[in-house]
Amino acid sequence: MKILLSNDDGYQAPGIQALYDALRDIAEVEVVAPEHNNSAKSNALTLHSPLYVHTAHNGFRYVNGTPADCVHIALTGLLGYTPDLVVSGINNGANMGDDTIYSGTVGAAMEGYLFGVPAIAFSQTEKGWRHLDAAARKAQELVAFLAPSVAAHTQAASAGQSQPWLLNVNVPCRPAEDLRGFKVARLGRRHAAERVITQVNPRGDTMYWIGAAGPAKDDAEGTDFHATEQGHIAITPLQVDLTDHSRLAYWAQSAAQVGSAPLEAALAAATAASAQ
Numbered sequence: 133m134k135i136l137l138s139n140d141d142g143y144q145a146p147g148i149q150a151l152y153d154a155l156r157d158i159a160e161v162e163v164v165a166p167e168h169n170n171s172a173k174s175n176a177l178t179l180h181s182p183l184y185v186h187t188a189h190n191g192f193r194y195v196n197g198t199p200a201d202c203v204h205i206a207l208t209g210l211l212g213y214t215p216d217l218v219v220s221g222i223n224n225g226a227n228m229g230d231d232t233i234y235s236g237t238v239g240a241a242m243e244g245y246l247f248g249v250p251a252i253a254f255s256q257t258e259k260g261w262r263h264l265d266a267a268a269r270k271a272q273e274l275v276a277f278l279a280p281s282v283a284a285h286t287q288a289a290s291a292g293q294s295q296p297w298l299l300n301v302n303v304p305c306r307p308a309e310d311l312r313g314f315k316v317a318r319l320g321r322r323h324a325a326e327r328v329i330t331q332v333n334p335r336g337d338t339m340y341w342i343g344a345a346g347p348a349k350d351d352a353e354g355t356d357f358h359a360t361e362q363g364h365i366a367i368t369p370l371q372v373d374l375t376d377h378s379r380l381a382y383w384a385q386s387a388a389q390v391g392s393a394p395l396e397a398a399l400a401a402a403t404a405a406s407a408q
Contacts (some may be wrong), residue, residue, distance in 0.1 A: 133158070133159040133160070133216045133217060133279055133282055133283070134159065134160045134162075134213070134215045134216050134217075134221055135151070135155055135159045135160065135161045135216065135217045135218070135275075136162055136164065136203065136206055136207070136211065136217070136218045136219070136249075137151060137152055137155065137161050137163045137164075137218075137219050137220070138163070138165045138166075138199055138202045138203055138206075138220050138240040138243065139151075139165050139166070139199065139220055139221055139236075139240065140166065140169070140170045140171050140172075140173060140198075140199040140223065140235070140236025140237045140239070141169055141170075141224050141239060142165065142166050142167065142168050142169050142170070142194075142255065143158075143163065143165035143166065143167065143188060143192045143193075143194040143222060143252060144188075144262045144311050145169075145222075145224065147221055147222035147223060147224055147261065147264065148163065148192075148221070148222070149328065150222060150264045150265065150267070150268040151221055151222050151254065151266065151268055151271055151298060152187050152192075153270040154269060154271060154272040155219065155271070155272060155275060157255060157272065157273070158253060158272060158275065159216075159217075159287065160275050160303060161326075162193075162206075162211065162215070163192040163193060163197075163209065164185075164192075164193045164194075164195065164202045164205075164206040164211075165194055165195070165202055165238075166194065166195060166196060166197060166198065166199055166201075166202060167186070167194045167196050167197075168195075168196075170197075170198050170236045171235075171236055172235070172236060172407045173198040173199060173200070173236040173239060174200075174233065174234050174235065174236060174239045175200045175239040175242060175243065176196065176198045176200060176239070177200055177201055177204060177289070177396070178197045178198060178201050179345065183195055183196060183197045183201055183205060184196050185205070185210065190280075193210075196314065198236065198239070199236040199240035199243075200216070200222065200233075200236075200239045200240060200242075200243040201239075201241050202240065203218060203220075203240050203243040203244050203247075203252055204243055204332070207244065207247045207249070209398040212260075212363060213290075214247075214249065215244075215249060216249070216250075216283070216286045216295070217244075217249065217250050217252070217275070217282050218240070218241055218243075218244025218245070218247055218249050218250070218251040218252075218256065218284050218287075219241070219251070219252050219253075219254070219257055219271075219275065219318055220237045220238070220240040220241040220251070220252070220253045220261075220272070221237050221252075221253055221254030221269050221301075221347060222255065222256060222261070222264065222268065222271065222303075223235070223237040223254065223255035223256065224256065224259050224261060225254070225255065225256065225257075225258065225259040226255055226256070226257040226258070226302055226360070227253065227302060227321050227373065228255075228257070228300075228302050228348070228356040228357055228360070228368075229320040229321050229322050229349075229355070229356065229357060229367070230319075230321060230322045230338040230345075230361075231345065231350065232300055232319060232368075232370065234258075235253070235255075237253045237254075237255055238253045238300055238370070240253070240369070241253040241298060241300075242250075242298060242372065243327075244296075245296050245297075245298040246254075246372065247284070248289060248294040250281070250282055250285050250297050250298075251296070251297075251298050251299070251334060252271075252275070252294045252299045252300075252301060253298075253299070253300050253301065253304065254267070254271045254301050255300075255301070255302050255303070255304055256302075256303050256304075256305050257264070257303065257304050257305055257360045260386065262305045262362065263305050263307055263308075265308075266307055266308035267303040270303055270308075270311065270314075271303070271404075272303070274301065274314065274365075276369075278364070280340055281297075281315075292352075297369060298369065298371070299368070299369055299370070299372045300319075300356075300367070300368040300369075300373075301365060301366065301367050301368075301369055301370075302356055302360050302361075302365070302366045302368075302371050303360075303365050304360045304361075304363055304364070304365070306337055308324055310363060311363060311365060311384070312363040312364045312365075313327060313364060313365065314364065314365045314371070315359045315364035315365065315367065316354055316366075316367050317339075317354060317355055317356045317358070317359040317364075317366045317367070317368055318354055318356070318357055318368060319347045319351075319355065319368055319373045320348055320349070320350045320351050320355035320356055320357040320358070321348070321350035322345055322346045322347065322348055322349055323341070323348075323349045324344060324347035325343045325344065325345055325346050325402050326343035326344045327343050328340050328341065328342065328343050329341040329342075329343055329356055331356040332398070335346055356368055356377075358388070359394070381383065
């Protein structure tokens with residue numbers, strides 16, 4: 133099994149080193165990761181400036197770009213082959229609920245998925261790298277278990293029948309003996325983020341810092357928040373289709389009515405609605 137490993141914390145982060153050490157015992161692993169921390173970069177690609185690849189003393193390759201950049205250029209020419217699996221992480225902090233929309237860790241894995249390669253994003257539920265060894269061992273355990281599925285996908289892909297999958301995995305920050313095993317869970321939800329933080333720089337200009345993520349809003353049983361709180365390792369299968377399928381019919385009816393009423397009447401209705 134050939135694995136492409138990336139992350140969003142940067143190629144020197146303890147999480148990617150621990151994951152590399154764990155995975156190289158069961159697979160051939162190549163690292164292509166960001167040069168610097170790129171948290172919350174989601175699926176961003178760098179289109180208006182050049183990207184450079186350098187090799188660190190430990191053989192890791194690093195890129196002056198986003199996590200998605202790293203996987204993208206790796207799969208479109210840098211590696212020279214298509215890996216069997218793309219793995220991202222281990223992230224320094226949770227990627228649950230709404231976090232997945234912003235996460236560079238998930239973005240790196242999703243880029244592999246978009247290229248037709250099975251992918252997994254690994255995160256710890258708290259920052260600080262506590263019990264990182266336990267998280268890395270559990271990541272190794274899951275990847276080893278999925279190896280037959282990965283091999284089957286690679287064989288199907290060679291026949292033009294590729295159906296990749298994308299998993300988001302969050303590991304509680306606990307010692308190995310306190311982890312309760314894997315549990316499939318849906319994404320929960322968070323409250324809105326904390327207020328923006330303002331500061332004044334030495335030149336008198338106001339600076340704005342994005343506030344911290346809000347607390348869990350939907351952490352009911354069955355969610356990733358609930359599973360990890362109970363000590364389970366949460367596995368959430370993800371998809372990329374953002375279509376609101378349940379409301380397609382409603383919006384089709386609305387679209388059909390656009391232009392059917394006089395413009396003056398439509399503008400008057402919009403003005404009245406905005407005034408309420």
